[in-house]
């Protein structure tokens with residue numbers, strides 16, 4: 315199972331989230347992005363995906 319790493323601004327550290335818990339989306343400019351929730355504190359996390367993660 316693939317995982318995606320996010321940066322949690324509340325924990326101030328990187329979090330690895332199972333891809334099944336990640337919501338993939340697209341920005342207005344067409345770039346792929348992903349949303350998830352920090353497994354430790356519940357804060358929403360967001361990142362723009364690189365080509366290999368999308």
Ligand SMILES: [Zn+2]
Nearest residue numbers: 322325352355
């Ligand atoms: Zn957190």
